Amino acid sequence: AQKITQTQPGMFVQEKEAVTLDCTYDTSDQSYGLFWYKQPSSGEMIFLIYQGSYDEQNATEGRYSLNFQKARKSANLVISASQLGDSAMYFCAMREMNYGGSQGNLIFGKGTKLSVKP
């Protein structure tokens, strides 16, 4: 069965420093997508970054990068130069490709609460 594990319930980071949020996943499928979302206290889920299982390069989006280690089934999020506005819950999610090529649903981890200190 699909599973996402985020082992860090909470993390602290000093403003302007880099931080890594851990995520491991479990799937028997060969084709899947990995996502990171940010959820501020307002509740909205904000898409940050995506990595496909066949992508050879690690995904990057501005200050966000995804450290994808397929053999270890690991998809850690790296946030460089942390800002106060980065304080939020961060969720790792996975989606397998359904038969027929359609999208499956997202499976989420329990999340990591990141607090950025000034």
Added chain:
Amino acid sequence: KAGVTQTPRYLIKTRGQQVTLSCSPISGHRSVSWYQQTPGQGLQFLFEYFSETQRNKGNFPGRFSGRQFSNSRSEMNVSTLELGDSALYLCASSFSGRAGGEQYFGPGTRLTVT
């Protein structure tokens, strides 16, 4: 481009009542998914609609149902509300391409059942 909108944003209902939540996807997106978020269970998938058809369903009782209209707008209904249904209900839309298609979420509807 306007984002995903959900109405209402907040709702208070009594046990036994029913409730309908609405979601308008991003223009051009044909897939709408619903998720329930609670402190105990986290984010759980409810169902997905694509072109007015339910394409995927999570492990929730039949009290939870939904539908999608021809303009891709979707509604979710919960009948005979229970205290445990108190949650943030999130709707997400996508164009529905490959597994890598991004899902964009709305701000959610916070339902409180008393």
